[in-house]
Amino acid sequence: MKDINFLKEKNARSLWHPMAHPADSLANPPTIVTGAKGVRISDVDGHEVVDGVGGLWNVNLGYSCQPIKDAIAAQLDALPYYSIFRGTSNDQVIQLAEELREFFAPDGLTRAFYTSGGSDSVETALRLARQYHKIRGEAGRVKFLSLKKGYHGTHFGGASVNGNANFRSAYEPLLAGCHHIPAPYTYRNPFNETDPAKLAQLCLAALEDEIAFQGPGSIAAFIMEPVLGAGGVIPPHESFMPGVREICTRNGILLIADEVITAFGRTGSWTGSRHWGVQPDFACTAKAITNGYFPFGAVMIAEHVAEVFEGDETGRAAIGHGYTYSGHPVGAAAALACLAEMRRGDLPGNAAARGTQMHRGLLALQDKHDIVGDVRGGHGLMSAIELVGDRAKKTPIDKGTAARVQETAYQAGAMVRVSGANIILSPPLVVTEADVQVILSALDKGLSAA
Numbered sequence: 001m002k003d004i005n006f007l008k009e010k011n012a013r014s015l016w017h018p019m020a021h022p023a024d025s026l027a028n029p030p031t032i033v034t035g036a037k038g039v040r041i042s043d044v045d046g047h048e049v050v051d052g053v054g055g056l057w058n059v060n061l062g063y064s065c066q067p068i069k070d071a072i073a074a075q076l077d078a079l080p081y082y083s084i085f086r087g088t089s090n091d092q093v094i095q096l097a098e099e100l101r102e103f104f105a106p107d108g109l110t111r112a113f114y115t116s117g118g119s120d121s122v123e124t125a126l127r128l129a130r131q132y133h134k135i136r137g138e139a140g141r142v143k144f145l146s147l148k149k150g151y152h153g154t155h156f157g158g159a160s161v162n163g164n165a166n167f168r169s170a171y172e173p174l175l176a177g178c179h180h181i182p183a184p185y186t187y188r189n190p191f192n193e194t195d196p197a198k199l200a201q202l203c204l205a206a207l208e209d210e211i212a213f214q215g216p217g218s219i220a221a222f223i224m225e226p227v228l229g230a231g232g233v234i235p236p237h238e239s240f241m242p243g244v245r246e247i248c249t250r251n252g253i254l255l256i257a258d259e260v261i262t263a264f265g266r267t268g269s270w271t272g273s274r275h276w277g278v279q280p281d282f283a284c285t286a287k288a289i290t291n292g293y294f295p296f297g298a299v300m301i302a303e304h305v306a307e308v309f310e311g312d313e314t315g316r317a318a319i320g321h322g323y324t325y326s327g328h329p330v331g332a333a334a335a336l337a338c339l340a341e342m343r344r345g346d347l348p349g350n351a352a353a354r355g356t357q358m359h360r361g362l363l364a365l366q367d368k369h370d371i372v373g374d375v376r377g378g379h380g381l382m383s384a385i386e387l388v389g390d391r392a393k394k395t396p397i398d399k400g401t402a403a404r405v406q407e408t409a410y411q412a413g414a415m416v417r418v419s420g421a422n423i424i425l426s427p428p429l430v431v432t433e434a435d436v437q438v439i440l441s442a443l444d445k446g447l448s449a450a
C-alpha cells in the first residue's frame, strides 16, 4: 500500500466517484477503507467500525468468508476466463445453473442467464420480456411499468424504469414507453393514506388505471423490488406484491422481481418474492450471489417463459444479448462457494431476528430524537430512518445534517449510509446481537449530534 499521506493527498484528485458530485468529493474527501474482517471494516487511519451497510447490500456473509476466497483463487488457477457465447461453456456455470435451479425452485424459476451485476440483470430481464412477447406474436407489447421510488440500476433501460429523479433528470431523454405508479410509501404518498393495507389497494388501483390507460396489449412487463431498497427501504403491505401478480397475470403482463438486494436472505426469507408468496416471471439477482467478492449476477427465468423460448421454431428466440463477462468462470466459482456457505446455518433466520432487533431499536431512537420522522423496515436486515426538520410538518432536513449524523456515528463505531434524507442500514446477515447494538448506539450518538 502507498503511504497514508499519499493516499490522503491524492484521494479524489484523479477519480470520479459514482453517485457523488466530483467537487464535493474534492471538498470532502471520502473515507479510505483499506481492510475488513468479519462484519467490521477499517480505514487508512486504523479506525475500525461495524459495517452497517454490508458493503452495498451485498456482503451478506461478512468479509472473512474463506471458502469463497479459496474458490476464487482456485478458479483463477484452473480457468481464469472463457466466454460462454454460443459454442462454448465451462464447468462452473453448468454446476451453478443446476444449484440456482434448485435454490429458486420454490419461486418457479428454472433457468439462469448470467450477467456481471445488478444493472446488467435488470437490462437483461427487460429485453427478454420484450422478446418473449415477440416470440408469441404480440410484438406490440413493448412498454414497461414500475414504481416511483423504485431503483433498478443505471443502464438506460434500468434508469428509465427507475422511480427517482436523481437518477434520471441529468440523463434524459430516457427510454420511451416507461410509466410509473405511486409507491406504497405510507409516510408520503399522493393519497395522504397512512394505513399500509389501504394504501396498497390505492396503488393497485393506480396500476389498473395505468394499464387501462396505456392499453394492456402495449405493456411488456411490470418491474418492482419486493422491498424497495435504495429508494429508502419501503416494505409494501403484504397484499401488494400478490395484488401486482394477479393484475399482471390477468393482463398478460410479465412480472419482473428486481431481487438484486432481496435475493439470498436479506428480507428474512430466501427471496423477496417468496417472502410475499409470489412467483415472478423473471428475478434479477446480483450482489450477494458472490457475497460481493466478484462482480456477477444472474437473471432467473420462470419455467413457462423458458418453454416459450425453447419451443420456438421461428428463430425469434435467438438471444441477441449478453456480456463479455456473462458466465465468468471465476464469478460462477465464487457463487457456487457462496451458495454453499449461505446454506450452512440459518441465514434468513438470523436476518429476521436481527432485523427485528434493529427495527425495535430504531423505533426507540425515534421516541428519543425528534429528527427521526419515519422508521421503516421490519422485514429482515433492511431498515431506514427518514430525517425531518420538523416532525409535525415533515419538512426536509438542512443540507449537511445527514452527513453530520453519519460522521458522528462513524466515529462512534458504525458505518451507516446516507441517501438523501434517509439513513439506510443493511449490515451483513451474519451480524450478532452485540453488533446490532453497536450500530444502534453509534446512530444514537449521530442523531444527538444532528
Ligand SMILES: Cc1ncc(COP(=O)(O)O)c(C=O)c1O
Pocket (backbone or CB within 6 Å): 117, 118, 119, 120, 122, 151, 152, 153, 154, 225, 229, 230, 258, 259, 260, 261, 286, 287
Ligand atoms: C434493486 C436494485 N436493482 C439494481 C441495482 C443495480 O445493481 P448494480 O449497481 O450492481 O448495477 C441495484 C443496486 O443497488 C439495486 O438495489
